[in-house]
Amino acid sequence: MSVIVECEHLTKSYGNLVAVNDISFKVREGEIFGLVGPNGAGKTTLIEMIEGLRKPDSGSIRALGLDPTQQGDELKEKIGVLLQSTSIQPDIKVKEALKLFSSFYRHVPNNIEELMKMLSLEEKADSRFKKLSGGLKQRVAIALALVNDPVILFLDELTTGLDPQARRNMWDLVENIKTRGKTILLTTHYMEEAERLCDRVGIIDYGKIIALDTPRNLVNNLSAESKVTFNIEDKDIDASKFKSVKAVSQVQKIDDMFIIYTDDENNTLQELVRLADKQKFRVSSLRTESPNLDDVFLSLTGREMRE
Numbered sequence: 001m002s003v004i005v006e007c008e009h010l011t012k013s014y015g016n017l018v019a020v021n022d023i024s025f026k027v028r029e030g031e032i033f034g035l036v037g038p039n040g041a042g043k044t045t046l047i048e049m050i051e052g053l054r055k056p057d058s059g060s061i062r063a064l065g066l067d068p069t070q071q072g073d074e075l076k077e078k079i080g081v082l083l084q085s086t087s088i089q090p091d092i093k094v095k096e097a098l099k100l101f102s103s104f105y106r107h108v109p110n111n112i113e114e115l116m117k118m119l120s121l122e123e124k125a126d127s128r129f130k131k132l133s134g135g136l137k138q139r140v141a142i143a144l145a146l147v148n149d150p151v152i153l154f155l156d157e158l159t160t161g162l163d164p165q166a167r168r169n170m171w172d173l174v175e176n177i178k179t180r181g182k183t184i185l186l187t188t189h190y191m192e193e194a195e196r197l198c199d200r201v202g203i204i205d206y207g208k209i210i211a212l213d214t215p216r217n218l219v220n221n222l223s224a225e226s227k228v229t230f231n232i233e234d235k236d237i238d239a240s241k242f243k244s245v246k247a248v249s250q251v252q253k254i255d256d257m258f259i260i261y262t263d264d265e266n267n268t269l270q271e272l273v274r275l276a277d278k279q280k281f282r283v284s285s286l287r288t289e290s291p292n293l294d295d296v297f298l299s300l301t302g303r304e305m306r307e
Contacts, residue, residue: 001028004152004183005050010059012045019045020056021207027152032174032184034198036191036293038305042207043187044084044156050185051081051154064151077105080150084157086141090130094121094140097129098147105148115143119173135166142173153177155186159193171196191293191305203297210300215293222299224291225249226265228272231256233282241279245271257285265290 005027012020019042027033035043048054050061052068052075061068066075088097098115102108116122119139124132129140138158145153158174159167167190174197178184188194194201195215202212211218239253247264262268265288276283297305 001030003027004029004064005033005185006060006062007046007050008060010046010049010061011057012042012049012054013057018207020049022059023204023207023209024059025202025209025212027183027185028199029183030178030181031199032178032186032197034194034201035185035187035204036189036194036198036201037204037297038189041189041204043189043204046204047154047156047185047187051079052076077107077148078151080145080148080153082141082145082153082155082158084160086137086144088129088140088144091128093126093128094132094143095125097140098143101144101147108147109149111149112147115146118176119143133166134162135169138162138166138170139173142177146177150182152183152185155184157187157189159188159190167193189305191297195293201293203293203300205297205301211296218293218296219291222291222296223263224295224299225261225263226268226291227289228260228262228265228268228286229289230258230260230272230286231284232258233284237279237281242272242275245275247271 003026008024010020010023011018023046035046037043045054049056050063050068052072055069063075064078068075092100095112095116098112102112116125119142121139121143124136129137132140155174159170162170171193174184186197198215200212200214201218202209204210239251239258242248242251242258242260245260245268247262247268248260249263250261252259260268272283294305
């Protein structure tokens with residue numbers, strides 16, 4: 001895949017605050033690339049420099065072969081942008097908003113009906129923006145970002161403020177957009193979202209990219225252990241009993257809950273079942289937690305993701 005966005009040694013400061021600190025990365029055509037990190041890490045500043053909305057203090061950017069600082073007008077014709085918050089006239093109707101935004105571009109395909117169908121907005125064409133739910137408002141915002149049939153779609157904190165079901169609906173929508181040949185660059189502080197959507201992620205914290213790879217590789221390189229948590233019913237069992245279970249490195253007991261750390265989740269579960277059968281106790285509320293990007297962030301920074 002060809003490189004469609006290239007950033008080299010970008011920096012941006014606001015007074016004494018270094019928002020973006022010597023960042024370099026590339027985005028490949030057709031991929032979903034995520035900038036992942038806590039609020040205030042520098043994600044929005046970085047993405048807005050690529051969009052041409054902010055000027056870097058130093059470094060270089062090429063997006064679709066263009067310099068956003070020098071060729072911003074030309075670049076904006078070829079990209080779609082969903083900002084952190086969408087503010088449009090509250091009484092405007094959905095179809096009116098799409099027609100209005102279409103008028104902002106020199107060459108726009110006649111795809112408003114197709115966009116509404118793709119985003120399941122046909123029944124809301126004559127609804128006023130202020131009457132829509134949060135999830136539907138975000139769908140309209142995505143439609144506005146796609147109205148010029150962009151080559152690259154920028155999504156800044158796509159699902160912030162949405163309920164879990166609306167968030168998952170958005171994930172399905174983004175995956176559908178990707179199948180239509182779009183390159184997507186998104187920012188998020190939800191690690192689950194990054195794992196679900198992104199081909200590659202750059203974990204960013206305090207203005208620096210501290211890791212960049214596929215989500216799977218980042219987790220695999222961590223060499224972290226899985227957690228198995230469960231309760232024991234109708235029997236008082238000491239935590240030390242589980243230390244002999246194969247592949248278990250550590251056992252904790254918190255109130256009535258046991259936590260087993262293991263590097264072989266499947267084997268440990270099998271051994272736990274055998275032990276329960278042999279010792280005649282019943283396991284309940286059993287669940288497993290495999291390592292994820294939250295663990296990667298914790299390993300790299302020494303702290304949990306902060307909101």
